[in-house]
Amino acid sequence: MRILGIETSCDETGLAVYDTERGLLSHRLYSQTKLHDAYGGVVPELASRDHVLRLLPLTDEVLQEAALTRRDLDGIAYTEGPGLIGALLTGATLAKTLAWTLDIPALGVHHLEGHLLAPLLETPAPAFPFAALIVSGGHSLLMDVRGVGQYELLGDTLDDAAGEAFDKTAKLLGLPYPGGPALARLAESGTPGAFKFSRPMTDRPTLDFSFSGLKTQVLLAIKAQGEDRSRDADIARGFEDAVVDTLVWKCRRALEQTARSRLVVAGGVGANLRLRERLRALPNIEVYFPRPMFCTDNGAMIALAGALRLTAGQREDAVIRATPRRELASLSPPV
Numbered sequence: 001m002r003i004l005g006i007e008t009s010c011d012e013t014g015l016a017v018y019d020t021e022r023g024l025l026s027h028r029l030y031s032q033t034k035l036h037d038a039y040g041g042v043v044p045e046l047a048s049r050d051h052v053l054r055l056l057p058l059t060d061e062v063l064q065e066a067a068l069t070r071r072d073l074d075g076i077a078y079t080e081g082p083g084l085i086g087a088l089l090t091g092a093t094l095a096k097t098l099a100w101t102l103d104i105p106a107l108g109v110h111h112l113e114g115h116l117l118a119p120l121l122e123t124p125a126p127a128f129p130f131a132a133l134i135v136s137g138g139h140s141l142l143m144d145v146r147g148v149g150q151y152e153l154l155g156d157t158l159d160d161a162a163g164e165a166f167d168k169t170a171k172l173l174g175l176p177y178p179g180g181p182a183l184a185r186l187a188e189s190g191t192p193g194a195f196k197f198s199r200p201m202t203d204r205p206t207l208d209f210s211f212s213g214l215k216t217q218v219l220l221a222i223k224a225q226g227e228d229r230s231r232d233a234d235i236a237r238g239f240e241d242a243v244v245d246t247l248v249w250k251c252r253r254a255l256e257q258t259a260r261s262r263l264v265v266a267g268g269v270g271a272n273l274r275l276r277e278r279l280r281a282l283p284n285i286e287v288y289f290p291r292p293m294f295c296t297d298n299g300a301m302i303a304l305a306g307a308l309r310l311t312a313g314q315r316e317d318a319v320i321r322a323t324p325r326r327e328l329a330s331l332s333p334p335v
């Protein structure tokens with residue numbers, strides 16, 4: 001089955017073609033970062049309008065790269081939610097319209113299921129069951145995963161998600177949006193231990209996360225420096241180490257609690273090199289990451305998640321759906 005994947009939940013237009021026999025045939029990503037840069041965050045209306053401009057040219061490009069025409073497609077997968085309603089609607093509308101004209105099925109995919117299953121694009125792919133850490137701009141989740149659509153929530157964000165904490169802290173340090181990669185780069189030249197921030201909620205058994213207090217600690221540290229910005233890199237390093245330590249601690253606990261020996265890490269913060277290094281060092285645990293470009297939003301993960309459900313026979317009606325808020329643990333297995 002050849003599936004076109006469409007991702008438009010936020011500020012990235014992602015397209016991909018996934019073949020259930022040959023694997024990923026092509027993928028393209030257009031990032032709107034520059035468009036939103038001046039505003040310090042994503043402007044939903046601008047995001048939707050830009051998706052409209054990019055979707056069809058990118059669809060043509062991925063088909064061309066895969067040496068296919070629209071008629072060769074067997075199904076279309078699109079991000080149904082969670083995400084920005086206007087942005088979601090652009091992808092959902094294209095998917096349903098194209099599917100209607102081609103007389104093939106279109107299926108809405110949960111954005112976080114896309115992230116969660118993205119490591120299956122890699123070789124070796126993780127086998128079910130596994131524990132999963134999903135750390136993106138909007139979510140920090142620990143899940144126990146027994147199969148496609150068999151997800152048990154172990155821990156959740158109580159306030160700022162890990163990526164959001166990176167973005168907000170980066171803003172405090174005067175770094176451009178999105179702040180995660182910029183902050184990680186600045187932290188490279190910082191001295192570990194020069195600033196010691198707390199490891200939130202590691203003093204109790206819960207697997208929930210809370211990162212908003214950390215941001216306040218960074219703000220106080222910045223203010224204490226006055227006009228002197230020479231210690232920004234040390235502050236960035238102190239913050240990154242605090243987030244990474246906390247995530248690693250919670251993963252260890254989740255693995256113990258579920259008795260799983262495999263850990264899957266996905267979502268934008270999964271691209272963080274220090275996090276990857278620290279998780280790889282966990283004893284007796286196999287850790288699986290998508291390649292860094294598939295940690296952040298992309299069409300390949302949506303094509304893959306859609307392919308797994310479409311090949312199992314899951315279908316939906318022709319109604320155009322976009323669901324801004326959706327719990328991952330509410331999903332069911334295909335069909």
Ligand code: KG4
Nearest residue numbers: 136137138163180181268269271272296297
């Ligand atoms: O998964 P994603 O692309 O979008 C959402 O679904 O939210 O994640 C984006 C988030 C942003 O908050 C970004 O700052 C963060 O992932 N991020 C990183 C890194 N690369 C992206 N955070 C820390 N280190 C990175 N290298």
Ligand code: ZN
Nearest residue numbers: 115136296297
């Ligand atoms: Zn995402």
